[in-house]
Amino acid sequence: xxxxxxxxxxxxxxxxxxxxxxxxxISGHVSLFWYQQAxxxxxxxxxxFQNEAQLDKSGLPSDRFFAERPEGSVSTLKIQRTQQxxxxxxxxxxxxxxxxxxxxxxxxxxxAGTRLSVL
Amino acid sequence: AQSVAxxxxxxxxxxxxxxxxxxxYSVSGNPYLFWYVQYPNRGLQFLLKYITGDNLVKxxxxxxxxxxxxxxxxxxxxxxxxxxDSALYxxxxxxxxxxxxxxxxxxxxxxxxxx
Numbered sequence: 001x002x003x004x005x006x007x008x009x010x011x012x013x014x015x016x017x018x019x020x021x022x023x024x025x026i027s028g029h030v031s032l033f034w035y036q037q038a039x040x041x042x043x044x045x046x047x048x049f050q051n052e053a054q055l056d057k058s059g060l061p062s063d064r065f066f067a068e069r070p071e072g073s074v075s076t077l078k079i080q081r082t083q084q085x086x087x088x089x090x091x092x093x094x095x096x097x098x099x100x101x102x103x104x105x106x107x108x109x110x111x112a113g114t115r116l117s118v119l
Numbered sequence: 120a121q122s123v124a125x126x127x128x129x130x131x132x133x134x135x136x137x138x139x140x141x142x143x144y145s146v147s148g149n150p151y152l153f154w155y156v157q158y159p160n161r162g163l164q165f166l167l168k169y170i171t172g173d174n175l176v177k178x179x180x181x182x183x184x185x186x187x188x189x190x191x192x193x194x195x196x197x198x199x200x201x202x203x204d205s206a207l208y209x210x211x212x213x214x215x216x217x218x219x220x221x222x223x224x225x226x227x228x229x230x231x232x233x234x
Contacts, residue, residue, distance in 0.1 A: 004162070033221055042123075042209050043163070045221025056220040091162060106151065106170075108222060110162040 002027060004111035006092050012117045013082045021077045021114045025094030032075050033108060034067055035091040043091050049075060050098045082118045089113040121146045123212050125225035132200045133233050140195040140228045142210030149215040152193040153222065154184055157207040166208075169193060170215075180204070200232045 005024040013019050025032050031050055035043035036059075046065065048056040051072040060067070064083075069075040079086055091113045097105035122145045132138045144150055151170055155163040167178025174186045184195045193210060207229055211222040 006162075035221070040226070042211075042224030042226050043222075045219070045223070048220040058219075059221060093163075107153075107165055107168060109165060110155070112160070112162040 004092055004094055004109055006111035006114050008114060010115050012119065014119055015082060015084060017082050018080045019082055019116065021090050023075045023092030023111060026109060029094035029096055030098050031095040032069055033093040034077050037089040037091055084118050087116055087118045089115050121212050121214055121219060121223045123210050123223055123225035125210055125228045127228050129229040129231060131231045131233060134202055135199050138197050138200045140208050140230060142193045142225060143191050144193060144212040145191060146212055146214040151213045151215050152186060153211040154195050155209045155211065202232045202234055205230055205232045
């Protein structure tokens with residue numbers, strides 16, 4: 001069965017480089033989320049898509065962070081001019097329904113994450 | 120604003136003994152509450168949820184959690200621990216019926232089951 005797939009699993013970037021992280025959600029899932037997990041911390045919300053619409057980007061830490069989901073399935077998180085403080089695991093999650101739905105359709109299923117190290 | 124507290128960084132339990140991992144939360148309205156488990160180099164795996172209804176929620180691998188509205192708690196429990204339960208556990212909350220779209224997570228609790 002296909003879960004949430006993220007690539008690459010590991011990314012090393014030099015400070016100032018741009019990076020792109022990919023997320024393939026579970027097929028048919030309407031909602032897609034990006035989270036940032038710093039070492040020793042819980043995941044922190046970055047942004048939310050309902051289909052192709054980015055409805056919430058309140059967690060993006062700066063304008064260097066940009067996410068898109070142009071066809072309502074695959075999503076890309078782009079970080080421009082990476083800084084050392086961007087080093088973290090970036091997690092993608094998807095859920096069957098939009099966030100105003102209650103119940104099991106609202107469960108978020110997570111990918112394995114991309115570990116970004118900025119040197 | 121919503122928040123989650125997991126007061127214990129680490130919980131040590133002998134195999135076969137009952138375990139409890141504590142979680143308290145804060146939201147403006149009614150909560151949706153979740154427990155996830157994370158194994159090394161893997162993503163978060165859903166364990167169980169509280170949406171509404173029965174305060175005792177049963178989930179995967181024999182885990183259960185009790186929602187206590189007056190104490191704003193959602194502690195994770197298991198009657199008999201296994202060594203394979205050793206992992207990092209996260210409690211998460213989202214306000215029902217609106218509010219933030221994303222989950223708010225606690226810092227996580229390392230559960231160590233000793234043989």
